[in-house]
Amino acid sequence: MSSDKPIRSVNLTLLPSLAFLFFGVALALAFVIASDKVGKSIGQLKNNRPEITVKGVATLDVRSGQGSIVGTLSWRGENFNDGRAAMLAQRAVMQKLLKEAGFAEAEVVFAASEFTRLEPAAFTEFAPNQDGVRTPIQRAPVDYNRFARGKVPEFTFAQTFYVETPNVDRVLAFSRQEIYLEQGVTLSRGTPTFRLLQLNEAKQELLEAAAKDAQRRAATMVAGSGSKVGSPLDASQGVIQICAKDRVGESDANSIDFYSIEKTIRVVVTMRFEIVKE
Structure with a gap:
């Protein structure tokens, strides 16, 4: 017996379809390449x-359309009641001066007053050395903003006020006005600022x-x-x-x-x- 198998015939009707498919793929590929080249050319032209x-x-x-200045009233001493009375009296004086300078009541704001009690600095005047001899110890510098200046407690009072007004010339004039208060109360003023x-x-x-x-x-x-x-x-x-x-x-x-x-x-x-x- 012969083992040869019959040869399968080719369906010639598929050839046009395959040819069309290959043609479509080639056309799409050519379009992509052409688009890329055109895009690069346009980008190069832009560059x-x-x-x-x-x-x-x-x-x-x-x-400037607005001016402002900050001031502070302060007092320091050993008697709390004297300091409180002095601050109340000189605050009234300051309010009168501000009114005479032309500031309206609504343009001035006084913050609440603050006070601090300062205790005397504690020192060890002498200390025994190895031989039992008492020798003086050198005192370290004292920060008198934190401690009393003497051997009894002190009190400090401070009250800040703020002035803000569209009258910038008035603020500048007030910042240059010489003001001296009484009863140990001092006035400090910051640099006036002006805004648009x-x-x-x-x-x-x-x-x-x-x-x-x-x-x-x-x-x-x-x-x-x-x-x-x-x-x-x-x-x-x-x-x-x-x-x-x-x-x-x-x-x-x-x-x-x-x-x-x-x-x-x-x-x-x-x-x-x-x-x-x-």
Whole structure:
């Protein structure tokens, strides 16, 4: 017997389907490769696109809209009742002086008074050495802000008051006024501070002016090159400086001045523009 198997016939109707399938795969692959090349070409064109980056600066002179100052009444002594009476009497004097300076009652706030009892510093005047001889020990420096100055307890009183008003000139005048209180009560005042009340509105105006300045600088830099400044590609806000008037620095750090009535605001923006042919 022969072991040869009959040869299976090929179905010729499948050949067109397979050919079409292979053609579709090849076409899709070609499309992907072409898209990748086109994308790279576009990206390269974008990267090679001429552009310019400049900084724009704008300044604005403004006047502070609010002033404030902090003061403290203080007393120190050995008699608690004397200190309490002195503080009450001189507080009334201080309130009268503030009213005479032109401050309204609502513009002045007195905090609650505070007192502290200071105990005398304890010392060991002598100590025996190995031979039993009493030798003096050198005293260490004493912090008299924590201890009494003598051998009996002392008391300290302190009361802080705050003044805040839109009348900045009045605050400045009060900070320079010489005031001497009585009954052992002393007055200390901090440096007056002055703030801007409409800073956000001023910043908006300055940012617009700085953007125009950046565009003007870019146009100056490309003038005569046969090109012109096109659309802005990117913009970012830089430093904001609030300085005393006419004392603006060129630092790249933000800064705020709290101690001048007349101030100058300086805003910097960085912008990137497209350069196009004229």
